[in-house]
Amino acid sequence: EVDLLESGGDLVQPGGSLRLSCAASGFVFERYALSWVRQAPGKGLEWVSSIRAGGMVTLYGDSVRGRFTVSRDNSRNTLYLQMNNLRAEDAAMYYCVKELWTYCGDDCYSISFDSWGPGTLVSVSS
Amino acid sequence: ELVLTQSPATLSLSPGDSANLSCRASQTLRGKFVAWYQQRPGRAPRLLTYGASNRATGVADRFTSGGTGTDFSLTISRLEPEDFAVYYCQHFDSELGTFGQGTKVDMK
Numbered sequence: 001e002v003d004l005l006e007s008g009g010d011l012v013q014p015g016g017s018l019r020l021s022c023a024a025s026g027f028v029f030e031r032y033a034l035s036w037v038r039q040a041p042g043k044g045l046e047w048v049s050s051i052r053a054g055g056m057v058t059l060y061g062d063s064v065r066g067r068f069t070v071s072r073d074n075s076r077n078t079l080y081l082q083m084n085n086l087r088a089e090d091a092a093m094y095y096c097v098k099e100l101w102t103y104c105g106d107d108c109y110s111i112s113f114d115s116w117g118p119g120t121l122v123s124v125s126s
Numbered sequence: 127e128l129v130l131t132q133s134p135a136t137l138s139l140s141p142g143d144s145a146n147l148s149c150r151a152s153q154t155l156r157g158k159f160v161a162w163y164q165q166r167p168g169r170a171p172r173l174l175t176y177g178a179s180n181r182a183t184g185v186a187d188r189f190t191s192g193g194t195g196t197d198f199s200l201t202i203s204r205l206e207p208e209d210f211a212v213y214y215c216q217h218f219d220s221e222l223g224t225f226g227q228g229t230k231v232d233m234k
Contacts, residue, residue, distance in 0.1 A: 037225075044227050047218070095170055110176065113173060
Protein backbone atom coordinates (compact mmCIF):
# COMPACT_ATOMS: atom_id res chain seq x y z
CA GLU A 1 0.00 0.00 0.00
CA VAL A 2 1.31 3.42 -0.99
CA ASP A 3 1.98 5.71 1.96
CA LEU A 4 3.02 9.36 1.74
CA LEU A 5 3.65 11.40 4.89
CA GLU A 6 4.48 15.08 4.79
CA SER A 7 6.25 16.99 7.54
CA GLY A 8 7.87 20.37 8.12
CA GLY A 9 4.84 22.63 8.06
CA ASP A 10 5.02 25.51 10.52
CA LEU A 11 4.21 29.15 11.18
CA VAL A 12 6.75 31.39 9.49
CA GLN A 13 7.08 35.13 9.01
CA PRO A 14 6.75 36.74 5.57
CA GLY A 15 10.08 36.55 3.79
CA GLY A 16 11.08 33.47 5.74
CA SER A 17 11.99 29.98 4.58
CA LEU A 18 10.74 26.47 5.24
CA ARG A 19 11.59 23.00 3.98
CA LEU A 20 8.87 20.41 3.63
CA SER A 21 9.61 16.69 3.47
CA CYS A 22 7.56 13.76 2.25
CA ALA A 23 8.49 10.23 3.32
CA ALA A 24 7.25 7.60 0.89
CA SER A 25 6.76 3.85 1.11
CA GLY A 26 4.84 1.05 -0.58
CA PHE A 27 6.11 1.60 -4.13
CA VAL A 28 9.41 1.75 -6.02
CA PHE A 29 10.10 5.40 -5.24
CA GLU A 30 12.81 5.97 -7.85
CA ARG A 31 10.49 4.99 -10.72
CA TYR A 32 7.80 7.62 -10.17
CA ALA A 33 7.39 11.32 -10.73
CA LEU A 34 6.03 13.22 -7.74
CA SER A 35 4.32 16.55 -7.23
CA TRP A 36 3.35 19.04 -4.55
CA VAL A 37 -0.21 20.36 -4.55
CA ARG A 38 -1.47 23.00 -2.11
CA GLN A 39 -4.81 24.22 -0.86
CA ALA A 40 -5.29 27.57 0.85
CA PRO A 41 -7.90 27.59 3.64
CA GLY A 42 -11.39 27.38 2.13
CA LYS A 43 -10.02 27.44 -1.43
CA GLY A 44 -9.45 25.01 -4.28
CA LEU A 45 -6.47 22.90 -5.26
CA GLU A 46 -3.35 24.40 -6.83
CA TRP A 47 -0.53 22.41 -8.41
CA VAL A 48 2.81 23.75 -7.12
CA SER A 49 5.70 21.69 -8.46
CA SER A 50 6.70 18.40 -10.01
CA ILE A 51 9.90 16.37 -10.21
CA ARG A 52 10.50 13.49 -12.61
CA ALA A 53 11.71 10.08 -11.45
CA GLY A 54 15.40 10.73 -12.03
CA GLY A 55 15.26 14.15 -10.42
CA MET A 56 16.74 15.96 -13.41
CA VAL A 57 13.50 17.55 -14.62
CA THR A 58 11.65 19.92 -12.30
CA LEU A 59 8.58 22.02 -13.04
CA TYR A 60 6.96 24.89 -11.15
CA GLY A 61 3.76 26.85 -11.14
CA ASP A 62 4.01 30.53 -12.01
CA SER A 63 3.23 31.64 -8.46
CA VAL A 64 6.23 29.85 -6.92
CA ARG A 65 8.83 29.71 -9.71
CA GLY A 66 12.10 31.26 -8.54
CA ARG A 67 11.19 30.95 -4.83
CA PHE A 68 10.52 27.23 -4.35
CA THR A 69 12.83 24.32 -5.18
CA VAL A 70 11.71 20.71 -5.41
CA SER A 71 14.18 17.87 -4.94
CA ARG A 72 14.25 14.20 -4.06
CA ASP A 73 16.57 11.69 -2.43
CA ASN A 74 15.89 8.34 -4.05
CA SER A 75 18.17 6.59 -1.53
CA ARG A 76 15.94 7.83 1.32
CA ASN A 77 12.58 7.59 -0.50
CA THR A 78 12.00 11.24 0.36
CA LEU A 79 10.67 14.23 -1.54
CA TYR A 80 11.44 17.80 -0.49
CA LEU A 81 10.14 21.30 -1.13
CA GLN A 82 12.41 24.18 -0.17
CA MET A 83 10.31 27.33 0.13
CA ASN A 84 12.06 30.70 0.28
CA ASN A 85 10.80 34.27 0.48
CA LEU A 86 7.42 33.08 1.72
CA ARG A 87 4.39 35.29 1.22
CA ALA A 88 1.02 35.44 2.94
CA GLU A 89 -0.55 33.84 -0.13
CA ASP A 90 1.67 30.75 0.27
CA ALA A 91 -0.24 29.81 3.44
CA ALA A 92 -1.91 26.50 2.71
CA MET A 93 -2.07 22.79 3.31
CA TYR A 94 0.68 21.21 1.22
CA TYR A 95 0.10 17.73 -0.17
CA CYS A 96 2.71 15.34 -1.51
CA VAL A 97 1.28 13.34 -4.41
CA LYS A 98 2.43 10.45 -6.58
CA GLU A 99 1.92 10.85 -10.33
CA LEU A 100 0.19 8.30 -12.52
CA TRP A 101 1.14 8.48 -16.19
CA THR A 102 -1.37 6.93 -18.61
CA TYR A 103 -0.39 6.45 -22.24
CA CYS A 104 -2.89 8.07 -24.62
CA GLY A 105 -1.28 7.83 -28.05
CA ASP A 106 1.79 8.99 -29.93
CA ASP A 107 3.92 11.05 -27.55
CA CYS A 108 0.82 11.53 -25.39
CA TYR A 109 0.55 10.92 -21.66
CA SER A 110 -2.32 11.79 -19.38
CA ILE A 111 -0.93 12.59 -15.92
CA SER A 112 -3.00 12.31 -12.77
CA PHE A 113 -2.30 12.06 -9.04
CA ASP A 114 -3.17 8.63 -7.70
CA SER A 115 -1.90 8.81 -4.11
CA TRP A 116 -1.98 11.71 -1.68
CA GLY A 117 -0.47 12.30 1.73
CA PRO A 118 -2.58 13.79 4.57
CA GLY A 119 -0.84 17.16 4.10
CA THR A 120 1.25 19.52 6.21
CA LEU A 121 0.09 23.01 7.12
CA VAL A 122 2.12 26.10 6.31
CA SER A 123 1.10 29.40 7.87
CA VAL A 124 2.70 32.71 6.92
CA SER A 125 2.12 35.61 9.26
CA SER A 126 4.00 38.22 11.24
CA GLU B 127 -2.32 29.13 -20.22
CA LEU B 128 -4.85 26.39 -19.75
CA VAL B 129 -7.96 27.17 -17.70
CA LEU B 130 -10.41 24.50 -16.56
CA THR B 131 -13.86 25.85 -15.77
CA GLN B 132 -16.19 23.65 -13.74
CA SER B 133 -19.93 24.03 -13.58
CA PRO B 134 -22.08 24.35 -11.69
CA ALA B 135 -20.30 25.76 -8.66
CA THR B 136 -22.79 24.02 -6.39
CA LEU B 137 -25.23 21.19 -7.00
CA SER B 138 -27.96 20.58 -4.41
CA LEU B 139 -29.32 17.06 -4.65
CA SER B 140 -30.85 14.27 -2.58
CA PRO B 141 -29.54 10.76 -1.96
CA GLY B 142 -30.52 8.54 -4.86
CA ASP B 143 -30.34 11.40 -7.39
CA SER B 144 -27.84 11.57 -10.24
CA ALA B 145 -25.23 14.34 -10.45
CA ASN B 146 -23.82 15.68 -13.70
CA LEU B 147 -20.65 17.75 -13.35
CA SER B 148 -18.98 19.62 -16.18
CA CYS B 149 -15.37 20.65 -16.82
CA ARG B 150 -14.58 22.83 -19.82
CA ALA B 151 -11.03 23.44 -21.01
CA SER B 152 -9.93 26.72 -22.57
CA GLN B 153 -8.01 24.76 -25.24
CA THR B 154 -7.79 21.24 -26.59
CA LEU B 155 -5.90 19.14 -24.06
CA ARG B 156 -2.49 17.88 -25.03
CA GLY B 157 -2.90 14.91 -22.70
CA LYS B 158 -6.42 14.40 -24.11
CA PHE B 159 -8.18 13.67 -20.83
CA VAL B 160 -8.90 15.16 -17.44
CA ALA B 161 -8.79 13.37 -14.14
CA TRP B 162 -11.47 13.77 -11.48
CA TYR B 163 -11.00 13.94 -7.71
CA GLN B 164 -13.30 13.86 -4.71
CA GLN B 165 -12.52 15.78 -1.54
CA ARG B 166 -14.52 15.29 1.62
CA PRO B 167 -14.30 17.89 4.42
CA GLY B 168 -11.03 17.76 6.32
CA ARG B 169 -9.60 15.07 4.05
CA ALA B 170 -7.04 14.91 1.29
CA PRO B 171 -8.46 14.59 -2.23
CA ARG B 172 -8.67 11.14 -3.77
CA LEU B 173 -8.45 10.16 -7.41
CA LEU B 174 -11.74 8.96 -8.91
CA THR B 175 -11.17 8.65 -12.66
CA TYR B 176 -8.30 9.18 -15.07
CA GLY B 177 -7.39 8.68 -18.72
CA ALA B 178 -10.18 7.45 -20.97
CA SER B 179 -12.82 6.80 -18.27
CA ASN B 180 -10.69 4.61 -16.02
CA ARG B 181 -11.77 4.32 -12.40
CA ALA B 182 -9.12 4.39 -9.70
CA THR B 183 -8.77 1.43 -7.37
CA GLY B 184 -11.74 1.03 -5.06
CA VAL B 185 -13.94 3.62 -6.80
CA ALA B 186 -17.57 2.58 -7.15
CA ASP B 187 -18.99 2.04 -10.64
CA ARG B 188 -21.61 4.74 -10.07
CA PHE B 189 -18.80 7.22 -10.93
CA THR B 190 -18.43 7.62 -14.70
CA SER B 191 -16.33 10.14 -16.58
CA GLY B 192 -16.26 11.06 -20.24
CA GLY B 193 -15.59 13.70 -22.83
CA THR B 194 -13.02 14.70 -25.39
CA GLY B 195 -11.53 17.84 -26.81
CA THR B 196 -12.52 20.62 -24.47
CA ASP B 197 -15.69 19.29 -22.79
CA PHE B 198 -15.55 16.70 -20.02
CA SER B 199 -18.03 15.33 -17.53
CA LEU B 200 -18.34 13.32 -14.36
CA THR B 201 -21.62 11.56 -13.66
CA ILE B 202 -22.46 10.17 -10.25
CA SER B 203 -25.50 7.94 -10.38
CA ARG B 204 -27.59 7.03 -7.32
CA LEU B 205 -25.93 9.43 -4.89
CA GLU B 206 -24.92 7.89 -1.59
CA PRO B 207 -24.50 9.98 1.60
CA GLU B 208 -20.70 9.72 1.34
CA ASP B 209 -20.76 11.24 -2.17
CA PHE B 210 -21.66 14.70 -0.90
CA ALA B 211 -18.30 16.40 -1.29
CA VAL B 212 -16.32 18.71 -3.55
CA TYR B 213 -15.17 17.45 -6.96
CA TYR B 214 -12.25 18.75 -9.00
CA CYS B 215 -11.14 18.12 -12.56
CA GLN B 216 -7.43 18.27 -13.40
CA HIS B 217 -5.08 18.19 -16.35
CA PHE B 218 -1.30 18.12 -16.53
CA ASP B 219 0.46 18.79 -19.80
CA SER B 220 4.21 18.48 -20.14
CA GLU B 221 4.92 21.70 -18.28
CA LEU B 222 2.07 22.69 -16.00
CA GLY B 223 -0.60 21.21 -13.79
CA THR B 224 -4.06 22.76 -13.67
CA PHE B 225 -7.14 22.16 -11.52
CA GLY B 226 -10.67 23.37 -12.02
CA GLN B 227 -12.15 25.50 -9.25
CA GLY B 228 -14.36 22.69 -7.99
CA THR B 229 -18.03 21.74 -7.83
CA LYS B 230 -19.63 21.20 -4.45
CA VAL B 231 -22.32 18.54 -4.31
CA ASP B 232 -24.37 19.18 -1.23
CA MET B 233 -27.49 17.68 0.22
CA LYS B 234 -30.79 19.37 -0.52
